[in-house]
Amino acid sequence: MKQLRVVVTGIGVVTPIGTGRERFWTNLLAGRSGIGPVRSFDTSAYSVHCGAEVHDFEVENYLSNLDAAHLGRASQFAIAAARLALADANVEIASLDLERAGVSMGTTSGEPREVERFDDLFVGKKLERVGPEFLALYPSHVIAAHIARELRFAGVNIMIPTACAAGNYAIAHAFDVLRAGRADLMLAGGSDSFSRITYTGFAQLGAIAPEVCQPFDRSRKGMIPGEGACVLILEPLNSATRRGARIYAEISGYGLSCDAHHMTAAHPNGEGAARAMKQALEQSGTTPEEVSYISAHGTGTPTNDRLETLAVKRLFGAAAYRVPISSIKSMLGHTMGAASAIEAAACALAVYHDRIPPTINLKEPDPECDLDYVPNYARAQTVKVAMNNAYAFGGNNASLILRKYQE
Amino acid sequence: MRNRVVITGAGVVSSLGDSPGSLQLSLCSGRSAVKPVELFDTTGLGCPLGGEIPSFDAQKYLGRRNLRPLDRTSRLVASAAQLALNDSGWSESMRKQEEVGLVLGTMFCSVHTISQFDRRALEAGPAYASPMDFSNTVINAAAGQTAIMHNLRGINSTISTGITSGLQAIAYATEIIRSGRARAILAGGADEMCFESFFGFDRAGLLCRSEHTAGDFPIPFDKRRNGFALGEGAALLMLEDAHFARDRGARALAEITGTGCSYDCSQGDDEESAVNAIALSIRHALNDAFTGPHEIDCLSASANGSYARDLHEAKGVYAGLNGQTRKLPVTAIKSMLGETLGASGPLQAIALLEDMRDGVLPGINGLEQVENDLPFDLISADNSQIDLEAALINSAGFDGHCCSLVLARV
Numbered sequence: 001m002k003q004l005r006v007v008v009t010g011i012g013v014v015t016p017i018g019t020g021r022e023r024f025w026t027n028l029l030a031g032r033s034g035i036g037p038v039r040s041f042d043t044s045a046y047s048v049h050c051g052a053e054v055h056d057f058e059v060e061n062y063l064s065n066l067d068a069a070h071l072g073r074a075s076q077f078a079i080a081a082a083r084l085a086l087a088d089a090n091v092e093i094a095s096l097d098l099e100r101a102g103v104s105m106g107t108t109s110g111e112p113r114e115v116e117r118f119d120d121l122f123v124g125k126k127l128e129r130v131g132p133e134f135l136a137l138y139p140s141h142v143i144a145a146h147i148a149r150e151l152r153f154a155g156v157n158i159m160i161p162t163a164c165a166a167g168n169y170a171i172a173h174a175f176d177v178l179r180a181g182r183a184d185l186m187l188a189g190g191s192d193s194f195s196r197i198t199y200t201g202f203a204q205l206g207a208i209a210p211e212v213c214q215p216f217d218r219s220r221k222g223m224i225p226g227e228g229a230c231v232l233i234l235e236p237l238n239s240a241t242r243r244g245a246r247i248y249a250e251i252s253g254y255g256l257s258c259d260a261h262h263m264t265a266a267h268p269n270g271e272g273a274a275r276a277m278k279q280a281l282e283q284s285g286t287t288p289e290e291v292s293y294i295s296a297h298g299t300g301t302p303t304n305d306r307l308e309t310l311a312v313k314r315l316f317g318a319a320a321y322r323v324p325i326s327s328i329k330s331m332l333g334h335t336m337g338a339a340s341a342i343e344a345a346a347c348a349l350a351v352y353h354d355r356i357p358p359t360i361n362l363k364e365p366d367p368e369c370d371l372d373y374v375p376n377y378a379r380a381q382t383v384k385v386a387m388n389n390a391y392a393f394g395g396n397n398a399s400l401i402l403r404k405y406q407e
Numbered sequence: 408m409r410n411r412v413v414i415t416g417a418g419v420v421s422s423l424g425d426s427p428g429s430l431q432l433s434l435c436s437g438r439s440a441v442k443p444v445e446l447f448d449t450t451g452l453g454c455p456l457g458g459e460i461p462s463f464d465a466q467k468y469l470g471r472r473n474l475r476p477l478d479r480t481s482r483l484v485a486s487a488a489q490l491a492l493n494d495s496g497w498s499e500s501m502r503k504q505e506e507v508g509l510v511l512g513t514m515f516c517s518v519h520t521i522s523q524f525d526r527r528a529l530e531a532g533p534a535y536a537s538p539m540d541f542s543n544t545v546i547n548a549a550a551g552q553t554a555i556m557h558n559l560r561g562i563n564s565t566i567s568t569g570i571t572s573g574l575q576a577i578a579y580a581t582e583i584i585r586s587g588r589a590r591a592i593l594a595g596g597a598d599e600m601c602f603e604s605f606f607g608f609d610r611a612g613l614l615c616r617s618e619h620t621a622g623d624f625p626i627p628f629d630k631r632r633n634g635f636a637l638g639e640g641a642a643l644l645m646l647e648d649a650h651f652a653r654d655r656g657a658r659a660l661a662e663i664t665g666t667g668c669s670y671d672c673s674q675g676d677d678e679e680s681a682v683n684a685i686a687l688s689i690r691h692a693l694n695d696a697f698t699g700p701h702e703i704d705c706l707s708a709s710a711n712g713s714y715a716r717d718l719h720e721a722k723g724v725y726a727g728l729n730g731q732t733r734k735l736p737v738t739a740i741k742s743m744l745g746e747t748l749g750a751s752g753p754l755q756a757i758a759l760l761e762d763m764r765d766g767v768l769p770g771i772n773g774l775e776q777v778e779n780d781l782p783f784d785l786i787s788a789d790n791s792q793i794d795l796e797a798a799l800i801n802s803a804g805f806d807g808h809c810c811s812l813v814l815a816r817v
Contacts, residue, residue, distance in 0.1 A: 109545070109546070119522055119525045120529070123529045127606070132610050132612060133611075134606075134607050139569065140546055140567045141567040141808070145674075145808070153670065153672070154671070154683075154684060156668055158579075162550075162563075163547050197521060200524075200528045200536050200541070205541065256563070258559060258560050259560070260559055263476070263548070264542045272560065393547065393548070395555065396563050
């Protein structure tokens with residue numbers, strides 16, 4: 001039996017370098033950074049002070065049914081991204097069978113700011129101020145639920161909180177749901193808000209860079225926590241062509257694996273990451289030589305970038321030196337559960353426009369990172385197949401393949 | 408063609424037993440785990456009751472391994488995983504040869520760990536927050552820790568859909584095995600009892616109220632129901648591709664023939680929408696299983712004593728099964744375990760495996776004053792003898808998520 005083909009027909013993003021597909025893509029190609037001093041909370045007790053936050057975000061522009069006061073920040077981002085994606089795909093909600101319209105989202109922390117508010121009251125011995133709405137604000141699954149409630153989607157609704165690879169997991173699941181014929185249209189992506197808890201944790205791991213994120217550079221000093229959301233519209237090819245939709249890319253496969261090695265450190269020989277890439281290529285019937293672009297996890301920590309390079313070499317062999325690899329986290333920081341979804345959007349756009357976004361701040365390559373990381377300037381190049389790699393706490397690895405749509 | 412998915416083993420750590428057999432014995436003797444909470448102070452809270460696991464000690468299941476990096480949720484999951492691996496015969500050496508996956512459903516993983524990590528930073532300064540605790544603040548921590556402990560190198564995923572998380576995780580893993588992407592996955596769910604989540608449920612007014620100290624509440628489908636009791640636990644099934652299981656000589660306890668899910672955008676506020684969503688999820692599962700309503704031999708209900716939600720479920724099942732519910736035996740094991748959130752669906756599944764083998768379905772503990780106009784004539788506090796070929800498991804969250812599963816004898 002012929003497998004159903006699944007395509008990306010809409011992109012909605014809320015990121016530190018801009019909201020909406022066009023601004024995001026323009027800034028991404030221009031190599032603009034969204035990193036600056038943290039505004040969300042006071043960082044004077046920390047040794048680092050930079051983050052990649054979303055500024056000037058007006059949720060009211062995106063809400064027709066829900067009240068912003070009853071939505072955490074990650075849910076607000078997610079709803080905005082969903083609305084933007086639907087508009088980008090030219091999908092009228094009224095035209096959908098809502099029981100066959102679903103949502104699959106990823107996150108690292110859910111709604112951590114709501115937990116932080118609880119913690120402030122707990123420490124201040126004012127728990128009596130926590131109201132009945134608390135439970136509807138903070139569990140992670142409310143992000144997908146809030147999107148569905150805002151849009152009245154009654155189909156599949158799922159949250160996949162697999163930390164920093166969650167966006168890829170959520171997109172992969174939506175791909176499976178569509179292939180199994182369980183939905184006509186899926187919103188898939190990830191969302192996370194800037195959080196004191198996350199910032200504290202990465203600071204304590206010594207993983208945060210003081211000012212800039214410089215993946216693969218010899219003097220890279222770490223990652224920069226960020227926030228944002230991305231939602232992709234996925235639909236079966238036949239329904240996309242029937243309605244004359246613009247097709248950014250086709251999703252042709254994915255691979256998931258687990259290192260089962262360490263909670264926060266990747267496997268020293270990149271074995272798990274290579275397995276996920278291999279599975280993804282096999283499922284999409286692609287050889288390593290056919291891959292035109294790899295979107296790296298590329299956090300900018302000394303270990304990640306070295307091991308990721310190793311994993312790519314392990315799988316691609318000599319071909320590794322011919323594939324452009326870039327890390328857009330150099331501009332966006334690490335937007336956590338949203339990161340791999342935003343990176344999937346970048347892959348879809350790279351495939352569609354034949355442009356590869358750069359790794360900025362790459363001045364002097366690390367001798368152990370000796371591949372082509374598209375340093376500092378975007379590149380015009382045919383992109384037939386893009387591979388989106390993401391790695392997470394828990395040793396979770398996820399690779400997604402997006403390819404140029406051909407009939 | 409899709410691959411068939413069978414259950415080859417189960418592991419459970421619950422308030423009513425740490426094996427499928429002991430759980431079944433408790434359920435069939437009408438033992439309730441719901442008692443005054445001892446894990447934390449409930450002074451000032453509306454509900455003092457919960458279904459805790461008495462003196463849980465992971466060392467009992469995991470031996471001398473280093474448990475220090477694991478919080479309570481991770482210990483529950485790692486323990487249940489060990490039991491499920493033993494039960495299905497997946498030895499350490501086999502796991503070196505073959506990738507085994509893990510799909511865990513959890514509503515919170517550990518909001519206790521998250522909150523404690525943050526409070527430590529607030530009280531002592533960020534420099535005093537523990538990096539080891541930080542790795543447990545991610546919601547996939549329990550799945551990650553368990554994979555490390557048991558060398559589970561296959562697909563590792565965490566699913567959060569509230570109360571339906573665990574059943575949704577089983578549905579997710581089923582789809583992955585069907586499509587040929589994996590041959591063996593541990594799938595199920597877990598949630599711990601902790602102050603932080605308990606407090607949220609209490610504030611939301613969802614928990615039961617009782618004049619008594621134990622045993623009376625919650626009572627699903629009873630006129631006196633006034634909320635649920637929170638519980639805890641971990642329950643995992645070993646799911647395998649049927650051919651693969653047969654070739655390795657594993658016994659198949661049952662087959663998962665269908666799964667379905669849906670979402671109620673009204674979150675239970677609108678009865679029609681709530682009932683439709685539950686019915687839709689059930690219809691999806693039946694269609695997926697190529698099973699007609701008349702072929703369903705019993706229902707394991709999600710009902711936990713919530714006033715509106717239990718009624719929505721009864722009506723949703725009636726609609727989903729095209730009205731063929733009058734003679735349907737019904738069980739609601741949350742009457743004894745409480746609402747164990749992510750563990751609840753998988754616990755329902757494990758109990759059904761036992762029911763299928765023993766031919767006994769546990770009654771609904773405490774049920775005396777059956778709610779008016781229920782579409783179930785056979786609903787009762789007494790156990791019933793049944794011949795189970797196919798069963799429907801339903802899971803319906805208080806905030807809109809619905810998931811259903813059809814389990815069939817092999």
